[in-house]
Amino acid sequence: MDHDPxxxxxxxxxxxxSGGCLSSDLQQVGPSAPxxxxxxxxxxxxxxxxxxxxxxAPQQSVCSRDARTxxxxxxxxxxxxxxxxxELLDQRTQRxxxxxEKMEVQLKGLENKFKQVEDGHESNIARQYKSIKAKMExxxxxxxxxxxxxxxxxxxxxxxxxxxNVTELLGSLQEQLGxxxxxxxxxxxxxxxDRLRACMQRLACGKLxxxxxxxxxxxxxxxxxxxxxxxxAPAGDxxxxxxxxYHNNRFVREYQSMSDFMTTDNFTxxxxxxxxSGTGQVVYNGSIYFxxxxxxxxxxxxxxxxxxxxxxQLDFAGYNNMYHYSWxxxxxIDLMVDExxxxxxxxxxxxxxxxxxxxxxxxxxxxxxxxxxNHPKRSAGEAFMICGTxxxxxxxxxxxxxxxxYSTNSSTYEYIDIPLTNKYSHLSMLDYNPRDRALYxxxxxxxxxxxxxxxHIIQ
Numbered sequence: 260m261d262h263d264p265x266x267x268x269x270x271x272x273x274x275x276x277s278g279g280c281l282s283s284d285l286q287q288v289g290p291s292a293p294x295x296x297x298x299x300x301x302x303x304x305x306x307x308x309x310x311x312x313x314x315x316a317p318q319q320s321v322c323s324r325d326a327r328t329x330x331x332x333x334x335x336x337x338x339x340x341x342x343x344x345x346e347l348l349d350q351r352t353q354r355x356x357x358x359x360e361k362m363e364v365q366l367k368g369l370e371n372k373f374k375q376v377e378d379g380h381e382s383n384i385a386r387q388y389k390s391i392k393a394k395m396e397x398x399x400x401x402x403x404x405x406x407x408x409x410x411x412x413x414x415x416x417x418x419x420x421x422x423x424n425v426t427e428l429l430g431s432l433q434e435q436l437g438x439x440x441x442x443x444x445x446x447x448x449x450x451x452x453d454r455l456r457a458c459m460q461r462l463a464c465g466k467l468x469x470x471x472x473x474x475x476x477x478x479x480x481x482x483x484x485x486x487x488x489x490x491x492a493p494a495g496d497x498x499x500x501x502x503x504x505y506h507n508n509r510f511v512r513e514y515q516s517m518s519d520f521m522t523t524d525n526f527t528x529x530x531x532x533x534x535x536s537g538t539g540q541v542v543y544n545g546s547i548y549f550x551x552x553x554x555x556x557x558x559x560x561x562x563x564x565x566x567x568x569x570x571x572q573l574d575f576a577g578y579n580n581m582y583h584y585s586w587x588x589x590x591x592i593d594l595m596v597d598e599x600x601x602x603x604x605x606x607x608x609x610x611x612x613x614x615x616x617x618x619x620x621x622x623x624x625x626x627x628x629x630x631x632x633n634h635p636k637r638s639a640g641e642a643f644m645i646c647g648t649x650x651x652x653x654x655x656x657x658x659x660x661x662x663x664x665y666s667t668n669s670s671t672y673e674y675i676d677i678p679l680t681n682k683y684s685h686l687s688m689l690d691y692n693p694r695d696r697a698l699y700x701x702x703x704x705x706x707x708x709x710x711x712x713x714x715h716i717i718q
Contacts, residue, residue, distance in 0.1 A: 464646035465713030539593030571624035582606035606636035641689035
């Protein structure tokens with residue numbers, strides 16, 4: 260999450276929260292007294308486990324004379340944002356590295372057992388083991404993946420060291436102000452940011468292997484509804500969008516931030532031109548996409564202009580509770596977003612009521628390509644997209660798991676077994692946000708988040 264740190268002083272002061280602290284000690288890396296210049300404190304962990312970063316600026320008179328105050332603020336913001344991104348990347352890389360190392364040990368153990376059987380027997384059992392061993396050889400490329408992950412882990416550590424060096428340089432800016440080459444410092448920050456972004460893109464997509472325990476963000480609304488953030492929102496835009504109910508409602512609440520959503524009832528209300536159907540709405544790049552009630556029409560509504568910018572019928576799609584999810588609620592058409600863009604999940608008579616998956620052009624709403632699956636829509640509890648793969652749950656109440664996956668990259672499906680803790684016993688919305696790498700859920704009047712673990716294949 261990007262932060263917009265403010266500065267106090269004398270001039271301004273603010274505590275900045277972030278995820279994942281490396282140290283619980285507050286360390287000063289700048290001058291010792293406010294009147295002498297900038298004071299920059301590294302991350303510290305408060306009693307609730309949050310990271311707190313503090314920057315104390317000079318007195319107001321000094322700030323007004325310092326022509327480079329704005330430049331320093333921009334650099335500090337970039338370093339803080341990069342530090343948070345690196346921590347997330349480090350956690351994901353280390354987590355997936357542990358998974359691969361465990362797999363490597365298992366593969367080597369199997370290889371040793373097969374060799375023992377081959378050396379001691381020439382029976383039919385030995386031939387069967389040879390056949391199994393041949394299949395195991397197909398898995399050996401995973402060891403190369405492990406080596407790639409080790410290299411990435413080293414790269415992340417190097418990033419962390421470079422960010423620490425830049426932070427230290429910024430902290431001593433006051434005493435070096437006369438001779439500091441700002442352009443060189445700016446170039447170093449930009450280069451580090453570009454390299455970090457390239458590294459994160461390599462690890463952007465993967466196969467779902469785990470879902471965390473739920474994090475309850477808020478308790479509000481009826482049993483059914485949807486809530487979301489915009490995965491394409493610009494930096495600093497963390498607005499939350501909230502839609503209570505599954506039909507006969509036109510009002511979308513806009514909260515300015517996740518913090519506002521969690522702690523207040525201050526919101527702006529947007530009135531849609533038509534009521535929505537189901538809970539399959541999605542906010543994407545400043546517009547909301549929703550299924551018009553009692554129709555197979557998809558509407559794109561622009562929040563900035565408060566106008567419909569596009570509408571289109573989804574031909575042959577069932578609607579009005581014809582092919583809903585197993586919980587009902589007019590959930591015939593489910594719109595969702597992943598790393599590849601905008602998708603629609605629905606069912607048709609032509610596909611015998613089984614799920615059809617279509618990728619949509621977000622500007623024209625035209626279908627780019629469709630895939631037909633063998634999974635009955637009405638037997639699915641909920642569904643979401645990650646990296647071009649549709650994941651389906653086995654139900655919406657009680658014990659729940661993700662058990663079916665259809666890959667649009669290979670046009671194949673498989674049955675899987677990934678537990679999903681259904682804390683409040685009734686899921687009526689489950690959507691993935693590729694920016695947050697998290698699942699947003701509406702669980703019986705509770706707004707809930709799940710973190711996901713993705714298994715990355717590095718090419």
